[in-house]
Amino acid sequence: MSGLCGVVSRANCPEFLLFGTDYHSHLGSQLGGMALKGRRYEKKIHDISQGSFKFRFGGDVPAMEGTMGIGVISDSDAQPLLIRSRFGLYALAMTGFIENRDELTERLLQQGMVFTESSQTGVNGVELLARLIESGKDFVEGILSVFEHIEGASSMLLLTDDGILAARDLLGRTPLLIGERDSDYMVASESIALMNLGFCPVKELGPGEIVLINHDGFQVLREARPQMRMCSFLWVYTGYPAASYEGIGVEGARERCGAALARRDIVKADLATGVPDSGTGHGIGYAMEAGIPYRRALVKYTPGYGRSYIPPTQAMRDHVAKMKLLAVPEVVSGQRCVVCEDSIVRGTQLANFTVQKLWDAGAKEIHMRPACPPLMFPCKYGFSTRGLDELVTRRAIRSLEGNLTKNLERYLDAESEEHRRMVEWIADYVHVTTLRYQRLDDMIEAIGMPPNRLCTYCWTGRSSGFSDVKAGQCETANS
Ligand code: SF4
Structure with a gap:
């Protein structure tokens, strides 16, 4: 970027x-x-x-x-x-x-x-x-x-x-x-x-x-x-909270994303939180809509650490991810936590650091709620350098099918059995109690731009708005 x-x-x-x-x-x-x-x-x-x-x-x-x-x-x-x-x-x-x-x-x-x-x-x-x-x-x-x-x-x-x-x-x-x-x-x-x-x-x-x-x-x-075809990720992830694009503020869009997640949720939780920084707005929106407290279960030690997806090697990204986030035990211990994250890209940091830190701090349940649908395609417009086989969705498909692309259309269909199994695999991989992704239509509505003016390629493999891919969601339980 x-x-x-x-x-x-x-x-x-x-x-x-x-x-x-x-x-x-x-x-x-x-x-x-x-x-x-x-x-x-x-x-x-x-x-x-x-x-x-x-x-x-x-x-x-x-x-x-x-x-x-x-x-x-x-x-x-x-x-x-x-x-x-x-x-x-x-x-x-x-x-x-x-x-x-x-x-x-x-x-x-x-x-x-x-x-x-x-x-x-x-x-x-x-x-x-x-x-x-x-x-x-x-x-x-x-x-x-x-x-x-x-x-x-x-x-x-x-x-x-x-x-x-x-x-x-x-x-x-x-x-x-x-x-x-x-x-x-x-x-x-x-x-x-x-x-x-x-x-x-x-x-x-x-x-x-x-x-x-x-x-x-x-x-x-x-x-x-x-x-x-404006990048939807600007609102969901990459933009700064005080920024706005096309007159639409980033933080407001994130709060609406979180609220949309809460409206469709059935889980009972004691608190909502966000993975800082960009998950914070999503988490606040969730808490406001669900009527539960927003609490800082995770805080970032800011000085010296940038965003962990930016450093070019996995080892460097892992090091930054490990060092920069801290769980707050007195907030987390014994609590059923809804954790809002902007997205799940590779899933490695979430699994190895973020979620593990919450478990170590005594969380009773962790309900992961990404603010966007599963990322299925690497960006080809310069917003990141990730490759196809780095995406946790594709690794799930490879594990379930033997290669990265088999039955792809089925996995893109959020109402299919294949999609449900992929989400279940990811929930297991990141080790959370439940995982429920945002729906594409809810995310677009939360951003507030017409679908045909947004790029949604990384979720659909098509350059804009809605495709013939169904825009549902599914939840998995991981005991
Ligand atoms: S593929 Fe489109 S929506 Fe995804 S990061 Fe790139 S420009 Fe943004």
Whole structure:
């Protein structure tokens, strides 16, 4: 994952850019970068895997200078890149994922293009984007060429002589919005970047929209397209509680998710809780609807630990997961606990750390309630790096069927016997008393966007809303 921030200011702006970019730290943990345009272009890129963005770049900022700049937090490519092109010098940063990266690279190499940057996965995706941009007759046509050629999703910021060009990916999977403060502008992936820095949101870019932001204001260069497939996971998991997208707040959506879970539940519990951080809102919603207390059965030791799905290796993720969460015995002991979690991806951390800690703290029963349906497909739009065989659902299917894909349509049908057995297998694996997943229709209703404007690929294998997959749920008991 990654997050973007850009600033256009009448005064020197490195500090605003530093803090604005830092507010995207929940979206990545590996690399950070800033590029400024003042009397000249300059850029800095640092490894942020061992220290926060703020910490890594704080020492650079006093020596940096410029009234326009872009910043990025990234888990894959080193960026922003400074590109010398036939349109002039510019800096480029992107968020998203280019699924056909290898194929495009090969095609451009055949055309005589040269790549100088590299990443862990081959060619640097930002440089690949730059080569595609340069195939257009100007920046805007170049960005349209990117949209035309890439499979996946890419939103981007270009820092040019004329201002910052902001482009949201073609189907609006990733957010991008503009804020204004006394004729200064910030463009960011996350609305929370604007809030504490005094910028008022003035425009959310639509799918495929391209906007130029400079000292004269902002100007739409390409209108938004009508089709949208915004990532549902932004509300369920990845978004920050105070953030909002398309006018819909993250925390409110999470509370509605939790309430939906409670409305369909039959279990009797003494308390509801959430796995922090993103499970908290779901848990609060559950408690309010069920009329039982919300209690902090689990707390996170925040300093120094990020989100455990972000570190690239399982060993690192396990280490973070083990260290960061603590169960509170005086809350948990002897209690029947409903535990809301945003989702179950691999299930390993839930089984080995979260649930085990609750049992060790004396829980009487643990009723796990994920806020979304079972994850059946890895995201192919850059929101995570997990593979098919990492998903606990697919491991369940492999265990039950001998391979990862057999009878898949049956397992996707939430009312089928196969689906019930898969959920039962997962309940057993994560070692909970009961496991009841959210229904797809309930999750979409809780988010509050029309189904055909949301991406739900990771649950259905189809790009939006409802499919012919039935949207039911099932509960299993694990004694
Ligand atoms: S596949 Fe899932 S994580 Fe990826 S964009 Fe779609 S909803 Fe979001």
